[in-house]
Amino acid sequence: MADTVFNDVMILLGASVVAAALFRRLNLPPVLAYLAVGFLVGPHLAGLIGRPEELAFLSEFGLVFLLFSLGLEFSVPRMRALKTTVFGLGACQVIVCSGLFWALGYALGLSPVAALVTAGALGLSSTAIVTRELARWNELDSPHGHAAVGVLLFQDLAALLFLILIPAMAGDGSHLLSELGIMLAKGIGLVIVMLAIGKWILPLVFQEISRSRSEELFVLTALLVALFSAWLTHSLHLSMALGAFLAGMMLGESHFRHQIEADIRPFRDILLGLFFVSVGMLLDPQVLLAQWDWVVIGVACLLAAKALLITGLAKLSGRPLDSSLRTGLVLAQGGEFGFALLALASQQQLMETDTIGLVVAIIIGSLVVTPSLIRHNHYLTQRLCRSRTPTQENPHTTAELSAATAPMSGHVIVCGFGRVGQTVGRFLTQEKIEWIAIDTDPIRVHEAASAGEPVVFGDAQSQDILRALGIERARQVVITVNQLSHALAILHAIQPLELEKLKVLVRTQDDADLETYKAAGATEVIPEVLEGSLMLVSHVLVNLEVPFRRVARSIQSAREARYSMLHGYFHGQQSQLIDKRGNPLLRRHPLTLTANAWACERRLDEIILPEHCGILIARVVRANGECIEDPTGALLLACGDTLVLSGLADHIEEAEARLLSG
Template identity: 90%
Template sequence: MADSLFNDVMILLGASVVAAALFRRLHLPPVLAYLAVGFLVGPHLAGWIGRPEELAFLSEFGLVFLLFSLGLEFSMPRMRALKTTVFGLGASQVVVCSGLFWALGCALGLTPAAALVAAGALGLSSTAIVTRELARWNELDSPHGHAAVGVLLFQDLAALLFLILIPAMAGDGSQLLSDLGVMLAKGIGLVVVMMAIGKWVLPLVFQEVARSRSEELFVLTVLLVALFSAWLTHSLHLSMALGAFLAGMMLGESHYRHQIEADIRPFRDILLGLFFVSVGMLLDPHVLLAQWYWVVIGVICLLTTKALLITGLARLSGRPLDSAMRTGLVLSQGGEFGFALLALASQQQLMDTDTVGLVVAIIIGSLVVTPSLIRHNQHLSQRACRSHTPTQENPHTTAQLSEATAPLHDHVIVCGFGRVGQTVGRFLTQEKLQWIAIDADPIRVHEAASAGEPVVFGDAQRQDILRALGIERARQVVITVNQLPHALAILHAIQPLQLPELKVLVRTQDDADLDTYKAAGATEVIPEVLEGSLMLVSHVLVNLEVPFRRVARSIQKAREARYSLLHGYFHGQQSQLTDKRGNPLLRRHPVTLTESTWACERRLDEISLPERSGILISRIVRANGDCIEEPTGDLRLACGDTLVLSGLADHIEEAEARLLSG
């Protein structure tokens, strides 16, 4: 039996590695990879895992660590900061969505208990995917991001209630109210006791553990606290996940929260992967093939219904239509808590296997499309509520915009009114120069326009909008958006206009795409990282009493050379070798010429480094310590010289081989 379990674990780990790597390339969440592994290798399809019940114990630990991690994030200060959203919008969302889904489940023939489990599973959203995707697109601090986080916090609380309800409903039903009362009493008493332990006992324990400066002891203590809490709730006939969540809440208020989260992450990710694999095994392909239309209908109805309900509730709470709709879109899916509730309901025999598989399939389908919904939530909400946007923020026609910008001549058009765009606007205003900004965020446009800023709502990628902004009369366009596709789309809209006198400046994070922007028509590209380095250098030199004019000439020379002086650096053990898109970064590497080196006593122009390599010899250090910056081709090399090469790693290797052996 032990050999069989070990073989099953090895099969699951191997398949999970392959699936996670594949799904990552497809930009899909890893949870979908684990679900796919369970579906493919489980007993219903490939049959490689013949007895999935043997893995139930391990997979349940994954759920324990998931709830423990969520408990760490569930801090009371955060709750108080979002209390209006949490207990207002969050509570109404759970009640309305779950109530509607419960009524629908009962109408479709489910028992009240099974309908309640299905309603809870579908009414909750995915904390893991929503928060990760919002952070990925820098929307966590947006109005709809705050609303989504507040709703997710209340959903975490609601999930605890469902975890208490399911065991109570698993009896014969004759004493449901009394059983439920006992379970609630146990839960409330447990919360009080554990919060007291977390406030007065655990800080002393972790203080002593921290003094030992032993990483092993710290990790063991964290595991003991999490598993002891799970065991305690299990012994009271409550869910193990409930105890883990309470343990996380206890430790979430401590100074050790971030260290605990870092230490627990490897255990959580591995065991949680097994949990999602076990959920995937619940999917029966025969049931899916027989009811595929119900899965499709269920996914569409789930996404549409939750999006509309949450949008309506958010509007009733006083949020603008755009923000309310974006909140509804990002929270329209089912979540990982749904899998936990369904797995627990299946263990308690509250739902039959076919119904569990159908609801799981609907949740999985909603999760598949969630990353795309979150990524394009702004565009979708703008299209849906365009007619409701005030005219000063979103002119109904380009003619109105053209009329409003008619007085502008030799002005500056700022594409993107984020922090950088607003800074540009302030300095233009200070110099009494005419300018107008365009941005696609209606909330930001409303705030700025109300404050008197010359900003309009619109898409700068549209050529008709650019014409309406008076681009033919403009002196300069400043593109401040920090997304390559968006900036290139604006440049491609400007190019066909053939305005040779118009200067187009593009702000970018680094110089990785400098040539791409130049080829698309940018007059100047300003990389933030390199410009920050130049500003720091200028302050350093001025503080060292170097004449300001000499500093200005040096800085300007570096800019005119397209930052070539700053390209590449000496890499260390922890250096990043590629940029954010996986392209290799330039590096610097010294090569010292010895007596047996082929390049000794030869002129630089005789060496003939491969032209395609783009290798630059930026400096030569003589044996006596003299440095020659930017050496010319007529310089003759000597033994003992050190050549500083700048370029890509593989090209540097080719150049070094040429210098050493010819």
């Protein structure tokens, strides 16, 4: 038997390597590759794995590590910060979607228990794929990104309930209510005890282990915690997956979360692949061919129903229609929790194999479509809402923009608010020179405007927009976009205005197109090879008649401070997240303090952020619009203050948790 199991494992690993490489080329999630391997080599098709039950032990370990990794991603501070979304929109989504799918399943002839498992599997979305794709397109910090994360957090809590209920429903049903009550009591008590252990005991344990500087001991301890928690819940007649998820939640609240996740990733990915392979083996091609129409209908109905329901619930919660629709499109699929619930239902024999295979096929179909839905959710929303720019964060008309810029005279217009544009703006602010920036990235505009920056959404190629920005009264235009065609289009829009006193500076990566820019009307062209942003700033300030000595002193101060003033910038949809060496770039992120935020009514020097974070509070924007640059420790924070945090993304997340929850 050992030889048979070993041969089966080798077949699965070999097929998984080939399939994962192929699916990566097609930009499809690796989960689908493992599911395809299980379907192809399983007993129903090629028959290379004749007795999949012999691999059930490994697949259970994969399920444990799946739930453990999901638990690591669960964030209690983020849940507190988004509690209105989590317990409002999230709770309504799970209740309404699960209720609808349960009623539909029961009407189609499923037993109440099977309908409940199906409803849970279809009602939950894919945390892994949604968060990964939103991060890939820099939409995690967008309004619909925040809403999606809040809903996913509640779905994680709801999954805990399903993981407790499924083993309780495995009996004959004669004492179902009492068994459910006992299981719920056990589950709630276990959650409380394990969270307490994770808060007060495990940090001390890992602190001691980290001092030994032994990677092997650290990895073994993490594996022991995960497997011990799974064994503990199993001994209490609860699911092993529940224990693994709770273990992940415990360690997810510690400072060792990222290290643990990195260390166990090789074990997790291998066993996780075997778990998804075992799920793929549940698919019977004969059943699918006989029910292919139900699979197609099921995928279409799942995506449409969840998208419409979530859109409606988000709109009822007070969100704009475009943000609500984008949230619905992002969360329309099934998820990996569905596979976990179906695997548990199969182990407990709560559903027929054919039904499980059909539901698995529907979830797989929805996951195939999900990356494209998330990538194109902005475009789809525009088409469905029939609005030209429904997601822009500064929806000014030219008349409103003209009224807003009417008091400005002798100001600077910055076209493009990427890293270079933000550097220019910071020096102009330091010199108390009026300026306004325009950018076509709605996320960057939202981030920067929330932090008090004078930036608006729009396209500087339009003469109407330029006039609305007060270009006739401006002293200088700075074009920082790095596309030749875009910069030339802006120059061609400015040239017919014949503003002789207006100086137009253009940033370019090199001097290859210098004559082209000059011919299009640029006063000066600043190649980045001439010290990039600092050289551009020196030209900007000199052309604004700032004394040269003051310019030189400012530039020298920035150099002496190791360019700290330039570190960090507001990320947008197309921002580069890492440098050429693969190191993460610093970023700036605005955080608005709500009424119940821990940092309210506290001085800055009373707030001790984690030492390893290196987070800088670069600016505080008061509710009345007052901007305080480089605030001192004596500043008392208040509700409505927006803190501009500068640092690495992970460290900003930790600082957010401290400022919001203490």
